Amino acid sequence: MTDLTTPPDRLCNDPxxxxxxxxxxxxxxxxRFNGTERTNVEEYCISEGWVRVQAGKALDRRGMPMTLxxxxxxxxxxxxxxxxxxxx
Numbered sequence: 001m002t003d004l005t006t007p008p009d010r011l012c013n014d015p016x017x018x019x020x021x022x023x024x025x026x027x028x029x030x031x032r033f034n035g036t037e038r039t040n041v042e043e044y045c046i047s048e049g050w051v052r053v054q055a056g057k058a059l060d061r062r063g064m065p066m067t068l069x070x071x072x073x074x075x076x077x078x079x080x081x082x083x084x085x086x087x088x
Contacts, residue, residue, distance in 0.1 A: 007029050010045040013043065027079070030076065032075040052068065
């Protein structure tokens with residue numbers, strides 16, 4: 001069972017990933033990485049402290065966007081929770 005107030009530790013927007021959850025993505029997840037809100041995050045992991053972002057317009061051999069893994073402090077929250085922010 002998923003907690004409805006806090007986002008999962010790891011989430012991906014690629015349907016082929018085991019960390020993909022369409023219901024949570026439809027709900028809307030906000031990501032703050034190293035104090036800056038990011039809108040181009042493909043995947044994140046809070047406990048390991050990294051995000052994956054698209055690397056320009058480059059594609060891999062399967063036609064999927066190339067991604068870079070960047071390490072730092074990751075915070076996540078649900079966008080539909082009006083007036084609430086991520087816990088520090």
